[in-house]
Amino acid sequence: MDDVILETALAVPRYARGKVRDMYDLGEHLLIVTTDRISAFDVVLPMGIPAKGRVLNQLSAFWFRRIGHLIPNHLIATDVTAYPAELQNDRELLAGRSMLVHKAERIDAECVVRGYLAGSGWRDYVRTGEVCGHALPPGLQESVELPEPIFTPATKAETGHDENISRAELASSIGTELAAQLEAESIAIYEFGRAEAQKAGLIVADTKFEFGLYEGELMLIDEAFTPDSSRYWDTDVYAPGRPQPSYDKEFVREWLRQSGWNMEPPAPMLPDDIVQKTSEKYLEALHRVTAIPQTH
Ligand SMILES: Nc1ncnc2c1ncn2[C@@H]1O[C@H](COP(=O)(O)OP(=O)(O)OP(=O)(O)O)[C@@H](O)[C@H]1O
Ligand SMILES: [Mg+2]
Incomplete structure (x- = not known):
């Protein structure tokens, strides 16, 4: 392991340190170096999840x-030998868990698309009958597929949730035209990814993108x-009317909820079996997704 x-x-030089990723400034x-850190309920936990950083980076x-044919993206290289000379001493650390990307001017919006x-x-x-201003038919069950994917943006809070x-709020913060463009791009990328994932028996229930200007x-x-x-779900066990098991921090969240933790930092250490099971889930997601055949 x-x-x-x-x-x-x-x-x-360091550019930023996120909850999970360390960003370095190369001019x-x-x-982007993806560590094995894991956050739950917006708090970084004290221990890591083996293989998680590599799985996220490789996915x-x-x-x-x-999806490169749909819209330009920031990826330049994942081959460490293509990185600048100053990084070559850290080749072993960086291999498989890092990528060289274009530095973009980030648009401060979480572009969420929900298909379920x-x-x-x-x-x-449940509270309002709507999701981010989209009125939905009454009486829908939890986890149902929506009539069509909806764009449900969120703020990028500096701290907290x-x-x-x-x-309309997104449009007034970044401009109507840009907001409409983000919505159209996000839905197109989601629809493509969801159709691809379906070939591997996976449902992409929802996803989040970030965009920048370059x-x-x-x-x-x-x-x-x-x-x-x-949220990746397994088609074989999918059943609306309840929450679905997903390929992420489900075990972690469940364990934390029943631990009595008050959701304020510091978070407690997870038991080894939860760490191990979570690591295996991430690896399974990688194996299933990367098995999707290329057909276009
Ligand atoms: N190509 C890029 N150019 C500029 N910023 C980027 C680029 N790619 C990613 N970022 C930013 O780098 C950070 C990645 O760190 P990470 O996602 O681990 O942080 P985080 O804790 O989720 O914080 P955040 O809420 O800001 O995303 C994010 O803030 C993301 O917006
Ligand atoms: Mg982030």
């Missing part, structure tokens, strides 16, 4: 390559269809 990487310190480019790379009614979308629907906003053009950045950004 690989080492669990929680922190990195490379010989290049025109960024280096993103797979999807960025697969789950998570905060389900909770909003991202908040769902209406499309040389004046819209570019897909961040991550693509990872279990951290998307």
